[in-house]
Amino acid sequence: MDSKTSSKVAPNNLGADSNMLIISERIVRDLLTIEEAINAVELSFKLTALNQVIMPPKLYLDLPSYHGDFRAMPAYVDEIAGIKWVSVHPGNHERGLPTVQATIILNDPATGKVLAIMDGTYITTLRTGAAGAVAVKYLARKDSSVVGIVGAGTQAKMQLIAISKIIPWIKEIKVYDVKKSARDEYVSEMKGMVKSDIRAVNSLEEVSDSDIVMTTTPSREPIIKQDYIKPGTHINAIGADAQGKQELESSLTQKSRVIVDDMDQACHSGEVNVPLSQGIIKPENIIGTIGQIINGVVVGRQNDHEITIFDSTGLAVQDIICAKSVYKKLIGSRLNKLENNKM
Numbered sequence: 596m597d598s599k600t601s602s603k604v605a606p607n608n609l610g611a612d613s614n615m616l617i618i619s620e621r622i623v624r625d626l627l628t629i630e631e632a633i634n635a636v637e638l639s640f641k642l643t644a645l646n647q648v649i650m651p652p653k654l655y656l657d658l659p660s661y662h663g664d665f666r667a668m669p670a671y672v673d674e675i676a677g678i679k680w681v682s683v684h685p686g687n688h689e690r691g692l693p694t695v696q697a698t699i700i701l702n703d704p705a706t707g708k709v710l711a712i713m714d715g716t717y718i719t720t721l722r723t724g725a726a727g728a729v730a731v732k733y734l735a736r737k738d739s740s741v742v743g744i745v746g747a748g749t750q751a752k753m754q755l756i757a758i759s760k761i762i763p764w765i766k767e768i769k770v771y772d773v774k775k776s777a778r779d780e781y782v783s784e785m786k787g788m789v790k791s792d793i794r795a796v797n798s799l800e801e802v803s804d805s806d807i808v809m810t811t812t813p814s815r816e817p818i819i820k821q822d823y824i825k826p827g828t829h830i831n832a833i834g835a836d837a838q839g840k841q842e843l844e845s846s847l848t849q850k851s852r853v854i855v856d857d858m859d860q861a862c863h864s865g866e867v868n869v870p871l872s873q874g875i876i877k878p879e880n881i882i883g884t885i886g887q888i889i890n891g892v893v894v895g896r897q898n899d900h901e902i903t904i905f906d907s908t909g910l911a912v913q914d915i916i917c918a919k920s921v922y923k924k925l926i927g928s929r930l931n932k933l934e935n936n937k938m
């Protein structure tokens with residue numbers, strides 16, 4: 596293929612002439628920082644709100660007899676196409692496996708050529724943490740300094756790392772998990788990663804008495820009651836990402852200013868799915884998407900007294916834009932090595 600044809604086929608410098616890459620979790624960890632993921636995810640939200648992405652709804656393969664489900668998440672964003680195939684099995688810790696496991700396929704949108712197959716488990720955690728950080732940037736009170744974490748698993752760890760990049764002045768971190776061992780492990784693991792005072796607490800009431808509350812459990816029963824949350828709190832509702840899941844009491848959602856990552860996906864499978872099906876809230880009660888707030892077309896927090904909720908379901912565009920960053924960095928470093936070898 597001559598260079599003229601090549602530039603037509605791969606106009607985005609995606610390295611479409613190279614062999615398909617297999618990218619392991621270790622390489623993803625080495626190449627993508629949380630700061631880069633936050634910027635990439637913010638861009639993906641922005642482009643989604645500007646209708647510059649193509650993202651069909653997530654397709655669910657429910658396997659209740661295995662206590663798990665699979666999801667296919669395709670997207671075209673920022674001149675790349677791809678799909679994530681992800682499983683969620685909340686009982687996996689007993690088997691020594693993560694609850695969420697994923698693989699991503701990246702394609703050249705111009706030719707369909709597979710550019711890379713890469714680990715998607717770490718990208719899922721990174722982009723979910725990044726989404727939480729973007730929500731805190733736009734929705735939390737500027738003087739927020741106490742953070743409460745509900746559910747002390749994989750997502751909870753990255754949520755904290757990510758939001759500490761946005762509000763490095765956090766004074767106090769409280770963590771609650773239904774399992775005492777998970778709380779204690781969280782504290783000992785995260786102590787070395789954040790400068791703030793961090794401690795495990797024994798009740799949902801105590802953890803909820805915070806400026807920012809992050810819920811990251813697979814609960815199907817509301818665990819955070821309206822009365823636990825004080826005025827002015829911002830909540831990142833991360834755990835509910837499938838039909839029937841719910842972490843917040845419906846009346847809490849009803850009285851809060853609710854912002855979603857994607858309207859259709861949230862109504863189907865986000866924190867709002869249960870209160871909507873109960874008729875306690877209506878789609879009109881959802882203020883808008885985080886992308887609309889980033890773009891300035893919808894107002895986020897209006898004052899220091901209201902409770903804001905970011906309902907995160909996790910979008911394919913977040914995964915694919917982060918996967919693109921990994922792929923481009925890897926191609927870049929390989930080209931650099933080739934150049935250096937020539938010298």
Ligand SMILES: NC(=O)c1ccc[n+]([C@@H]2O[C@H](COP(=O)([O-])OP(=O)(O)OC[C@H]3O[C@@H](n4cnc5c(N)ncnc54)[C@H](O)[C@@H]3O)[C@@H](O)[C@H]2O)c1
Nearest residue numbers: 694746748749750772773777811812813833834907908909
């Ligand atoms: N919104 C998104 O983009 C997104 C992305 C990834 C995962 N998720 C969802 O987030 C949830 C957590 O995922 P994870 O990978 O961190 O799982 P995990 O298994 O690593 O952690 C979940 C933790 O929640 C605790 N827990 C369960 N029920 C609880 C309860 N009632 N009260 C307090 N703690 C409780 C568990 O003991 C566990 O420590 C899952 O529901 C997953 O589907 C959402």
